[in-house]
Amino acid sequence: MYRYDEFDHSLVKERVEQFRGQVARRLAGDITEDEFKPIRLMNGLYLQLHAYMLRVAVPYGTLSSKQLRKLAEIARKYDRGYGHFTTRQNLQYNWPALKDVPAILDELASVEMHCIQTSGNCIRNVTSDQYAGAAKDEVEDPRIISEVIRQWSTFHPEFSFLPRKFKIAVSATEEDRAAIKVHDIGIQVVRNDKGEIGYQIYVGGGLGRTPMIGKKIGDFVPKADLLAYLEAVMRVYNMNGRRDNLYKSRIKILVHEIGAEEMQRQVEKEFAEIRKTGALNLPQDELDRIEAYFADPAFEALSDDANDLDAAIAADQGFAHWVTNNTAAHKKPGYAIVNISLKPIGGTPGDCSADQMDVVAGLAEKYSFDELRVTHEQNLTLAHVRKGNLKAVYDALKAADLATANVNLITDQIACPGLDYCNLANARSIPIAQEISNRFADMERQHDIGELKINTSGCINACGHHHVGHIGILGVDKKGVEYYQVTLGGSADENTAIGDILGPAFTEQDLPNAIEKIVKIYLDTRQDGERFIDTYRRVGIQPFKENVYEAH
Amino acid sequence: MAQHMRKGAKEQALTANRLIDGVVVYLKADGTLSESLQDAEVAEGKEAAEALLARATPFVENNEIIEPYLFEVEKADGAIRAVSVRETIRQAGPTVRLDLGKQAELSGVHG
Amino acid sequence: MKLIKNGNFVEQDFVAVGADDALPDGAVIVPLERWETERDSLVTRNTPIGVKLESGQHPERIRDDLDHLSVVALDFPIYRNGRAYSYARLLRDRYGYEGEVRAVGNVLQDQFYFMVRCGFDALEVQDKITPEVFEQSVGAFTYAYQAAADDRPTVMSLRQRLAARAGEARAAQ
Numbered sequence: 001m002y003r004y005d006e007f008d009h010s011l012v013k014e015r016v017e018q019f020r021g022q023v024a025r026r027l028a029g030d031i032t033e034d035e036f037k038p039i040r041l042m043n044g045l046y047l048q049l050h051a052y053m054l055r056v057a058v059p060y061g062t063l064s065s066k067q068l069r070k071l072a073e074i075a076r077k078y079d080r081g082y083g084h085f086t087t088r089q090n091l092q093y094n095w096p097a098l099k100d101v102p103a104i105l106d107e108l109a110s111v112e113m114h115c116i117q118t119s120g121n122c123i124r125n126v127t128s129d130q131y132a133g134a135a136k137d138e139v140e141d142p143r144i145i146s147e148v149i150r151q152w153s154t155f156h157p158e159f160s161f162l163p164r165k166f167k168i169a170v171s172a173t174e175e176d177r178a179a180i181k182v183h184d185i186g187i188q189v190v191r192n193d194k195g196e197i198g199y200q201i202y203v204g205g206g207l208g209r210t211p212m213i214g215k216k217i218g219d220f221v222p223k224a225d226l227l228a229y230l231e232a233v234m235r236v237y238n239m240n241g242r243r244d245n246l247y248k249s250r251i252k253i254l255v256h257e258i259g260a261e262e263m264q265r266q267v268e269k270e271f272a273e274i275r276k277t278g279a280l281n282l283p284q285d286e287l288d289r290i291e292a293y294f295a296d297p298a299f300e301a302l303s304d305d306a307n308d309l310d311a312a313i314a315a316d317q318g319f320a321h322w323v324t325n326n327t328a329a330h331k332k333p334g335y336a337i338v339n340i341s342l343k344p345i346g347g348t349p350g351d352c353s354a355d356q357m358d359v360v361a362g363l364a365e366k367y368s369f370d371e372l373r374v375t376h377e378q379n380l381t382l383a384h385v386r387k388g389n390l391k392a393v394y395d396a397l398k399a400a401d402l403a404t405a406n407v408n409l410i411t412d413q414i415a416c417p418g419l420d421y422c423n424l425a426n427a428r429s430i431p432i433a434q435e436i437s438n439r440f441a442d443m444e445r446q447h448d449i450g451e452l453k454i455n456t457s458g459c460i461n462a463c464g465h466h467h468v469g470h471i472g473i474l475g476v477d478k479k480g481v482e483y484y485q486v487t488l489g490g491s492a493d494e495n496t497a498i499g500d501i502l503g504p505a506f507t508e509q510d511l512p513n514a515i516e517k518i519v520k521i522y523l524d525t526r527q528d529g530e531r532f533i534d535t536y537r538r539v540g541i542q543p544f545k546e547n548v549y550e551a552h
Numbered sequence: 553m554a555q556h557m558r559k560g561a562k563e564q565a566l567t568a569n570r571l572i573d574g575v576v577v578y579l580k581a582d583g584t585l586s587e588s589l590q591d592a593e594v595a596e597g598k599e600a601a602e603a604l605l606a607r608a609t610p611f612v613e614n615n616e617i618i619e620p621y622l623f624e625v626e627k628a629d630g631a632i633r634a635v636s637v638r639e640t641i642r643q644a645g646p647t648v649r650l651d652l653g654k655q656a657e658l659s660g661v662h663g
Numbered sequence: 664m665k666l667i668k669n670g671n672f673v674e675q676d677f678v679a680v681g682a683d684d685a686l687p688d689g690a691v692i693v694p695l696e697r698w699e700t701e702r703d704s705l706v707t708r709n710t711p712i713g714v715k716l717e718s719g720q721h722p723e724r725i726r727d728d729l730d731h732l733s734v735v736a737l738d739f740p741i742y743r744n745g746r747a748y749s750y751a752r753l754l755r756d757r758y759g760y761e762g763e764v765r766a767v768g769n770v771l772q773d774q775f776y777f778m779v780r781c782g783f784d785a786l787e788v789q790d791k792i793t794p795e796v797f798e799q800s801v802g803a804f805t806y807a808y809q810a811a812a813d814d815r816p817t818v819m820s821l822r823q824r825l826a827a828r829a830g831e832a833r834a835a836q
Contacts, residue, residue, distance in 0.1 A: 007806045007818040014804050027572065029615040038743070039773060047619065049642050050653055051574035080652055095652075097573035121743065151808040151818065157780035158752055158811065161745025238749045239721065273757060279810040285826065286819050348648055419638060420646035428637075430648045480636050
């Protein structure tokens with residue numbers, strides 16, 4: 001993975017010193033909260049329902065064992081012994097004290113981490129595929145260009161006060177695990193007929209109050225020109241994006257209002273001008289330098305024959321389920337990708353205790369070349385595990401309550417923190433996910449249901465990605481009572497779709513029954529091998545509308 | 553925070569977060585701050601509520617608290633209860649982690 | 664209000680006039696609309712002229728007039744409105760404007776660094792701003808990752824320089 005050089009270190013250290021000074025000025029009363037708020041937000045420090053919340057950037061979701069151990073240490077020393085992994089592949093601490101934040105940032109800087117641009121109307125942490133470097137059909141490791149974008153966007157003088165926040169995601173495989181079409185910019189790494197690598201650019205995707213699917217405006221942006229192209233998109237947005245209404249200021253609204261073709265025309269025009277100057281041309285030696293950090297680790301030449309593994313699977317039903325659900329094919333024979341579910345039955349999606357972090361860090365160190373990934377579905381991934389080591393990994397995870405074999409199943413839910421933690425929420429999200437998890441706890445039943453993604457958000461801002469859940473749940477407040485609106489048919493993969501509203505919202509008590517009914521209708525309707533989303537696409541919302549609201 | 557100040561509210565208390573550590577606090581009748589809602593001064597009627605809100609200003613100016621606002625409460629059986637789900641959670645802690653927040657630290661918190 | 668030019672605190676040199684104000688003698692900064700309607704008479708005054716662009720006024724509108732203008736003042740109605748950063752870069756990088764680009768409006772110390780990097784060489788700041796505050800704010804970061812309108816070397820070019828030097832050192836051995 002990428003390692004800082006003296007320049008990267010210098011920038012992060014200077015940022016910590018700057019913030020230390022700003023916190024001191026605030027605590028001394030030299031600046032008011034009005035003046036301080038934008039400053040703390042630019043350092044990822046929010047004020048939430050119970051306390052401050054600190055959001056730590058995990059660039060494109062990649063962490064070293066050492067970094068994860070540091071996150072555990074901070075959780076113990078300055079927080080309440082746990083952290084929360086988010087849909088943006090970041091980590092949030094829910095209870096830090098303002099006075100401790102400069103010290104926390106020092107600790108983070110010591111392992112090449114920071115909270116820069118995890119909030120504010122700037123280019124946020126770039127997200128990517130958790131299978132980067134391990135996926136079979138990958139064009140190129142998407143983290144190479146993600147790191148290039150990270151550096152270019154850090155303290156970008158022109159784009160630090162955009163109309164609204166700005167999120168970029170990168171995918172380099174046909175299967176999209178980074179949800180690129182619901183980002184402000186989605187980048188698909190592709191190879192052309194000549195074998196050259198370039199980028200397809202989608203703009204104007206997003207969730208929130210007005211969900212939109214990104215439109216493709218760039219077919220093949222050459223590698224050396226990517227930053228020039230991105231700068232063109234950003235400049236068109238910075239100059240023309242709406243600033244009169246918070247809810248209309250994302251780039252998706254601009255693209256929607258002027259149309260994708262006009263957006264493309266303006267971007268192309270700006271791109272041509274920027275390109276002429278050559279200032280943003282990416283030099284090959286810099287690309288090579290960054291690429292070298294993402295070269296394959298020292299894989300051993302192995303075969304896929306694994307008699308020991310087959311025997312272990314035959315001997316242990318729990319292990320068999322886990323291998324089926326939580327591991328994925330690796331590009332190298334004899335290796336597997338291991339997904340670690342942070343969705344124990346009845347647990348809080350994405351929460352991870354400091355002790356669990358240490359366990360995962362140890363496993364990554366011992367079995368996966370010292371690094372791991374955070375997924376946008378709030379799980380963790382060990383990208384390169386020898387098949388022969390799967391049982392040992394499983395046993396260690398199981399002992400730490402991390403071996404729930406439910407990845408992509410109905411209990412592998414995304415949920416935002418909701419009203420239990422968040423200042424913006426209208427309703428709770430976590431208890432909803434927990435109740436559904438408990439209802440569908442039975443592993444055989446989960447397997448029978450198959451792939452089904454339930455996403456829950458506690459407000460319209462959609463941090464829980466409810467619009468793109470196969471079943472989406474949105475918490476709303478009706479005169480002081482929590483209600484939950486259900487959508488069906490959303491999807492965040494390469495066939496991105498925004499879910500359709502089922503009908504009137506449910507109470508907290510009625511919601512789990514409604515989910516049970518939806519699942520039953522699917523099971524009764526599905527044809528051979530259909531996943532929930534396939535059945536939904538075939539039959540539409542009508543059968544669900546007709547049957548879910550029937551009297552009991 | 554205006555959305556938490558319901559117009560028709562009869563009884564209201566004042567809450568804020570402490571600047572230095574973010575902890576939720578309530579304004580007491582004796583002019584100090586408490587971490588427990590049970591210690592909060594309850595203002596009855598619009599004028600008393602406005603006076604209560606005005607009394608937060610010195611704490612803001614002294615950089616002790618941030619984002620003060622009024623919210624609706626009711627008194628029952630000698631206890632003060634928050635009316636909204638949000639404020640009920642805020643005075644107790646996350647409903648999904650009963651070992652954290654005021655519910656784990658203070659007596660008199662209601663879930 | 665204080666004025667900082669190229670890092671030095673200086674006296675106000677231009678008078679900013681409104682749409683209907685009588686024009687005083689000497690250097691003035693006028694709103695764009697006034698420039699557009701009174702261009703001919705303003706040019707014949709033979710005193711330095713500046714034009715102020717509001718946040719919604721694209722600098723393309725004065726592109727052909729830049730030779731006449733000593734100052735282009737770009738307004739920040741609120742510090743969060745960052746449109747003028749792009750305007751400044753267009754004036755410098757695209758239009759090759761070498762006159763003064765002045766930041767006016769809600770110009771706060773935590774934004775000085777970004778403004779200078781985008782090509783602002785004059786900042787109209789609050790009275791509380793001291794030379795130390797200015798230095799600290801503009802000098803917050805030793806290095807910059809990305810090319811902008813200033814002549815700061817990018818981290819990328821510094822890396823290339825280091826690599827070249829390492830190469831030379833190896834060759835000399």
